[in-house]
Amino acid sequence: MFQHLRSQAFGLVISDSTLVIRQVSDSYVAVSGESRRERVVGLHAYDFFDQQNAPIPLLAARKAFEAAIETRRPHQSQHIDGQVIWSIRTVPIFSYDSLRYIQMEYQDITEEHQRKLELEERLDANETFRILVETVKDYAIFMLDPKGKVATWNAGAQFFKGYTRDEIVGKHFSNFYGQEDRDSGKPDRELLDALRDGRVEDEGWRYRKDGSRFWANVVITPIYRRDTLLGYSKVTRDLSERRQAEAGLIAAYEEASKLKSDFLANMSHEIRTPMHGMLSALTLLLDTTLDPEQLELGGVIQQSGELLLQVINDILDYSKLASGSFTVSNNIINFADVIQSVFKIHQKCCPPHLSLEAHLDPQLPKAAEGDSLRYRQILQNLISNATKFTEEGYVRLNATLQCEDEQFYTILIEVIDTGIGVPALGSSTLFTPFTQLDNSATKRHQGTGLGLSICKSLAELMGGNIGFHSNPDEQGSVFWFTAKLKKVHQAKHIEILNDNLDALNLPSTTPPFEEIKLAAINKRILLAEDNPINQKVMLKILAGLGFNSIDLAINGQEAVTMSTKDPPPYHVILMDINMPVIDGVAATIMIRDAGIRAPIIAMTANALKGHAESYISKGMTAYVPKPVDRNLLVKVLLSCLRQDQLS
Amino acid sequence: MSIPGAKDSIDGPTFEQILEMDDDEDEREFSKSLVYDFFTQAETTFVKMDTNLEKKDLKTLSELGHFLKGSSATLGLTKVKDSCEKIQHYGQKKDAEGSNDITEEEGLKLLRTTIEQAKEEFYDVEKVLKKFYHDES
Numbered sequence: 108m109f110q111h112l113r114s115q116a117f118g119l120v121i122s123d124s125t126l127v128i129r130q131v132s133d134s135y136v137a138v139s140g141e142s143r144r145e146r147v148v149g150l151h152a153y154d155f156f157d158q159q160n161a162p163i164p165l166l167a168a169r170k171a172f173e174a175a176i177e178t179r180r181p182h183q184s185q186h187i188d189g190q191v192i193w194s195i196r197t198v199p200i201f202s203y204d205s206l207r208y209i210q211m212e213y214q215d216i217t218e219e220h221q222r223k224l225e226l227e228e229r230l231d232a233n234e235t236f237r238i239l240v241e242t243v244k245d246y247a248i249f250m251l252d253p254k255g256k257v258a259t260w261n262a263g264a265q266f267f268k269g270y271t272r273d274e275i276v277g278k279h280f281s282n283f284y285g286q287e288d289r290d291s292g293k294p295d296r297e298l299l300d301a302l303r304d305g306r307v308e309d310e311g312w313r314y315r316k317d318g319s320r321f322w323a324n325v326v327i328t329p330i331y332r333r334d335t336l337l338g339y340s341k342v343t344r345d346l347s348e349r350r351q352a353e354a355g356l357i358a359a360y361e362e363a364s365k366l367k368s369d370f371l372a373n374m375s376h377e378i379r380t381p382m383h384g385m386l387s388a389l390t391l392l393l394d395t396t397l398d399p400e401q402l403e404l405g406g407v408i409q410q411s412g413e414l415l416l417q418v419i420n421d422i423l424d425y426s427k428l429a430s431g432s433f434t435v436s437n438n439i440i441n442f443a444d445v446i447q448s449v450f451k452i453h454q455k456c457c458p459p460h461l462s463l464e465a466h467l468d469p470q471l472p473k474a475a476e477g478d479s480l481r482y483r484q485i486l487q488n489l490i491s492n493a494t495k496f497t498e499e500g501y502v503r504l505n506a507t508l509q510c511e512d513e514q515f516y517t518i519l520i521e522v523i524d525t526g527i528g529v530p531a532l533g534s535s536t537l538f539t540p541f542t543q544l545d546n547s548a549t550k551r552h553q554g555t556g557l558g559l560s561i562c563k564s565l566a567e568l569m570g571g572n573i574g575f576h577s578n579p580d581e582q583g584s585v586f587w588f589t590a591k592l593k594k595v596h597q598a599k600h601i602e603i604l605n606d607n608l609d610a611l612n613l614p615s616t617t618p619p620f621e622e623i624k625l626a627a628i629n630k631r632i633l634l635a636e637d638n639p640i641n642q643k644v645m646l647k648i649l650a651g652l653g654f655n656s657i658d659l660a661i662n663g664q665e666a667v668t669m670s671t672k673d674p675p676p677y678h679v680i681l682m683d684i685n686m687p688v689i690d691g692v693a694a695t696i697m698i699r700d701a702g703i704r705a706p707i708i709a710m711t712a713n714a715l716k717g718h719a720e721s722y723i724s725k726g727m728t729a730y731v732p733k734p735v736d737r738n739l740l741v742k743v744l745l746s747c748l749r750q751d752q753l754s
Numbered sequence: 755m756s757i758p759g760a761k762d763s764i765d766g767p768t769f770e771q772i773l774e775m776d777d778d779e780d781e782r783e784f785s786k787s788l789v790y791d792f793f794t795q796a797e798t799t800f801v802k803m804d805t806n807l808e809k810k811d812l813k814t815l816s817e818l819g820h821f822l823k824g825s826s827a828t829l830g831l832t833k834v835k836d837s838c839e840k841i842q843h844y845g846q847k848k849d850a851e852g853s854n855d856i857t858e859e860e861g862l863k864l865l866r867t868t869i870e871q872a873k874e875e876f877y878d879v880e881k882v883l884k885k886f887y888h889d890e891s
Contacts, residue, residue: 648775
């Protein structure tokens with residue numbers, strides 16, 4: 108029997124009733140490294156376990172032996188020794204009711220114990236997850252079998268979708284989709300996508316049992332066990348509330364932003380009206396007899412008032428731009444003209460060591476369709492910034508045709524200066540409203556900090572862009588903007604107009620009277636003018652230029668009647684704009700509609716830039732501001748008559 | 755040539771252009787007739803303005819302003835011209851620059867003062883011109 112026991116796989120010690128060891132197993136010998144069984148056999152068990160290299164501690168062995176002896180029954184216990192767990196079993200063996208032997212088995216069960224714990228934990232976890240999933244109400248979580256039929260169902264799913272477990276398990280999940288999605292095969296496609304990508308996420312309408320719908324986020328994930336598809340997990344969230352909240356937030360933000368802009372616009376407008384009154388009254392006051400001190404104080408009020416007005420205008424522009432109620436009008440932008448007039452203003456107040464230069468690309472068109480006033484505003488702003496921050500050197504303007512297609516020109520304007528430049532940090536906030544870069548500069552240079560942000564919005568409204576980079580050649584800045592402008596089809600007229608406007612800006616030289624006197628021979632001219640004094644002056648001027656056949660129309664209707672005869676009676680028509688019955692513009696349209704091609708020269712005291720272009724676009728040939736300058740009139744008449752001869 | 759006492763109420767070059775049309779520099783028949791025609795035109799227009807101011811007819815006031823603006827501009831009577839332009843704008847219920855809307859009430863108020871101002875400016879320049887044409891009756 109002992110021979111048999113010696114081959115036990117675990118540690119085995121047999122003692123007699125006096126606890127003297129009679130046998131040990133081979134495995135004990137192998138494990139303990141005890142090479143000679145004889146050293147153990149014959150020892151008292153307690154002495155044996157008291158040894159330093161004893162497999163289990165004495166205390167544990169003693170307890171096990173005592174328990175077996177006391178209870179007279181096999182005893183099983185576990186002993187934890189640091190990281191190692193021992194299972195100890197002691198069996199008392201009786202013969203005729205008296206104890207003969209005690210068999211002790213001990214075994215290292217650390218690994219087994221660990222496995223058991225893990226298993227328990229896993230079982231626990233599975234159970235936990237199951238309970239979690241089943242009770243979660245905010246998510247519908249369920250499984251689909253590989254064919255897409257519902258396999259499990261949780262409380263959330265029941266809550267969202269209205270089906271009980273019995274109603275839905277076994278049905279295809281496409282029941283949750285709308286008719287349109289089902290027709291397009293979306294449910295099956297989603298399963299395929301999930302298989303291909305490992306996961307599919309979708310937002311869309313899903314339907315409840317009662318037919319109502321909700322906005323859902325759905326995640327479908329395929330589940331495999333050892334490469335076999337078990338099915339899909341499907342998690343659905345109801346986003347209706349979030350969607351509603353998002354929409355509410357956006358609406359509230361837009362509303363608030365619009366209210367703010369409207370308020371700004373209204374307030375600025377309300378402030379501007381009395382401002383105008385104040386400034387006008389001040390101008391009158393300054394014209395009265397004031398002593399030097401009063402005059403100086405008055406001057407201070409005027410300057411501050413004008414600055415304040417500029418601020419208010421900026422805010423008004425800005426708030427209109429921000430609220431989206433800003434529109435750009437469509438008249439004609441004459442580039443050379445706009446640039447020239449902006450330069451003219453700055454030349455006057457420009458420091459002596461600063462040169463203003465303009466380089467116009469020869470490819471630059473004469474004119475294009477757009478908002479001339481607003482285009483000028485951008486230009487004015489950039490040039491005025493450049494001159495404000497540049498004390499010496501140059502401010503250079505480059506105007507180039509960046510690109511063109513059949514309908515549009517894209518015009519690039521660069522304003523390059525040798526001024527203080529923009530620090531690298533500041534360049535990102537240049538176009539942000541209400542920011543000014545250098546505080547010390549702010550003290551020297553007044554302004555709202557709105558200018559560039561207004562320019563940005565204006566450029567964007569014109570289909571363009573605005574930007575900044577440092578002057579590549581030296582200290583200073585380059586501000587540029589582009590605008591996409593529609594082409595005009597009256598280039599010929601514009602050229603004439605351009606010449607005329609050039610004439611305005613040139614110091615008058617000896618007028619070519621001889622030429623006009625020659626050109627006037629045998630020319631019939633119609634003067635449409637309602638004011639007797641102006642009639643008298645014009646008739647006198649024209650007669651002085653050698654025209655001896657002049658007819659007079661005292662309103663637009665007369666002008667139309669007189670000029671629309673066959674053959675056309677006049678070589679040139681001079682047309683006042685504001686006239687009774689029908690005005691000059693309407694008369695011109697009627698005359699052109701009647702097929703009369705004779706040059707029509709507009710005359711008006713509304714000498715605003717931009718008006719000229721709008722008259723041209725209505726069919727007029729050229730424009731002369733009132734009071735009529737004789738030299739300019741000669742020049743315009745000559746070019747019209749020449750043009751007439753050419754055509 | 756400069757007109758004595760005209761200061762900024764007459765635009766030199768414009769008025770000179772009118773004077774250049776005179777065939778005889780001593781007689782100044784053409785320019786004088788023009789200027790006196792203008793006196794009549796202005797007087798008549800001011801009467802019409804007063805009547806229409808009573809009637810609160812802003813549209814007609816604007817047209818009258820424009821009308822007188824045309825002739826005063828031709829003669830270079832800058833101040834009168836500027837006031838007439840304002841009358842034209844106020845009559846259209848716009849501010850002095852013609853760029854922003856004002857109410858009818860504001861318009862009428864401004865018209866009343868501006869018409870008076872235009873009259874005064876006219877009488878001032880009338881005196882200067884009469885002196886120029888040696889007619890101080």
